[in-house]
Amino acid sequence: MSLPAADGPAIETHDVRRVFESRKGFLFREKTRTEALKGVDLTVERGAIFGLLGPNGAGKTTFTKILSTLLLPTSGRALVLGHDVSRETDWLRPRMGLVLGGERGLYNRISGRENLRYFADLYGVPLAEREERIRQLLERVDLVGAADRRVEEYSRGMKQKLHLARGILHRPEILFLDEPTIGLDPKSARETRKLIRSLVGDGVTIFLTTHYMFEAEELCPRLAVLSKGRIVARDTVDGLRSLVGGDRTFEVEAYGFEDREVEALRRLPGVSKVVEEEFGPMTRLTLRVRTLETNLGQVRDLLPGHPELAVRERRTSLEDVYLDLVDEEVR
Numbered sequence: 293m294s295l296p297a298a299d300g301p302a303i304e305t306h307d308v309r310r311v312f313e314s315r316k317g318f319l320f321r322e323k324t325r326t327e328a329l330k331g332v333d334l335t336v337e338r339g340a341i342f343g344l345l346g347p348n349g350a351g352k353t354t355f356t357k358i359l360s361t362l363l364l365p366t367s368g369r370a371l372v373l374g375h376d377v378s379r380e381t382d383w384l385r386p387r388m389g390l391v392l393g394g395e396r397g398l399y400n401r402i403s404g405r406e407n408l409r410y411f412a413d414l415y416g417v418p419l420a421e422r423e424e425r426i427r428q429l430l431e432r433v434d435l436v437g438a439a440d441r442r443v444e445e446y447s448r449g450m451k452q453k454l455h456l457a458r459g460i461l462h463r464p465e466i467l468f469l470d471e472p473t474i475g476l477d478p479k480s481a482r483e484t485r486k487l488i489r490s491l492v493g494d495g496v497t498i499f500l501t502t503h504y505m506f507e508a509e510e511l512c513p514r515l516a517v518l519s520k521g522r523i524v525a526r527d528t529v530d531g532l533r534s535l536v537g538g539d540r541t542f543e544v545e546a547y548g549f550e551d552r553e554v555e556a557l558r559r560l561p562g563v564s565k566v567v568e569e570e571f572g573p574m575t576r577l578t579l580r581v582r583t584l585e586t587n588l589g590q591v592r593d594l595l596p597g598h599p600e601l602a603v604r605e606r607r608t609s610l611e612d613v614y615l616d617l618v619d620e621e622v623r
């Protein structure tokens with residue numbers, strides 16, 4: 293029996309694992325076993341947007357489905373709003389919303405408004421409130437003009453907006469969004485992010501997955517990176533920057549470098565990492581730099597004899613951090 297911990301974490305998982313077993317082939321039905329989640333421990337506080345990043349196949353959707361009671365974990369324990377996702381689904385379902393990317397889950401032959409009516413009745417939205425609530429929602433997701441057209445005539449982006457409206461129709465306390473802006477044009481994606489942010493203002497906790505690093509950086513004060521079924525990092529964007537060795541990044545380009553030059557750069561104070569990449573005839577060295585002691589002038593001094601040399605400094609982006617983390621996991 294879990295306590296109704298109204299001020300406890302929004303999400304708390306302990307050693308959550310999920311195995312998929314399926315059979316392949318026709319005659320010799322070969323059994324395949326995929327360990328999608330290999331022991332996930334994660335705590336997410338209430339009232340903010342938490343982002344889950346990770347490469348394709350990392351287990352993000354599987355984890356999201358487990359948290360939203362769509363899928364059972366093979367083992368381990370997951371609590372949402374203090375309640376067990378495997379055993380307290382009746383308590384949880386009215387309090388959570390789920391929006392999975394993709395086109396399924398809407399009725400194509402009826403209008404957007406009729407879809408929302410259907411789900412409102414399903415979720416037990418009081419009839420007296422229904423029409424007004426739907427009207428406000430359609431406005432909020434910018435679908436007023438298309439509300440009475442059949443969903444089969446909707447573009448992908450319009451369907452995604454309708455999905456989002458459906459996900460918040462019953463005013464959930466926690467909302468799970470699996471790649472909420474996938475397939476949206478830049479303007480619609482921006483409006484969707486604005487809508488997501490405004491929900492936090494209403495007190496909703498949001499758990500979202502995304503492949504767009506700028507989106508994660510813009511929306512999520514805290515993030516976790518999932519790689520091959522394991523959480524490899526969990527922190528703020530700044531925390532993750534220092535985890536991968538610095539918030540400054542230098543890019544150095546020339547027609548190839550000698551090993552001793554690369555070594556000299558590696559030995560500069562505060563340099564935690566040097567990655568070498570080829571771009572046609574050019575080589576680019578990317579340096580992760582921790583301290584303020586080192587500057588671009590020192591880099592130039594170490595590389596005489598390269599008239600074509602180009603050096604620049606930028607802030608380490610979440611994308612750099614992400615690639616470092618996922619890359620380390622691969623090696």
Ligand SMILES: Nc1ncnc2c1ncn2[C@@H]1O[C@H](COP(=O)(O)OP(=O)(O)OP(=O)(O)O)[C@@H](O)[C@H]1O
Nearest residue numbers: 312314326328346347348349350351352353354355
């Ligand atoms: N129903 C299923 N049956 C068998 N294997 C599955 C099933 N669902 C997911 N998997 C496997 O579990 C692993 C994790 O998949 P999941 O969809 O959770 O990844 P993801 O992080 O959401 O990836 P993406 O970024 O591509 O959406 C993958 O290896 C996938 O093939």
Ligand SMILES: [Mg+2]
Nearest residue numbers: 352353354470
């Ligand atoms: Mg997915």
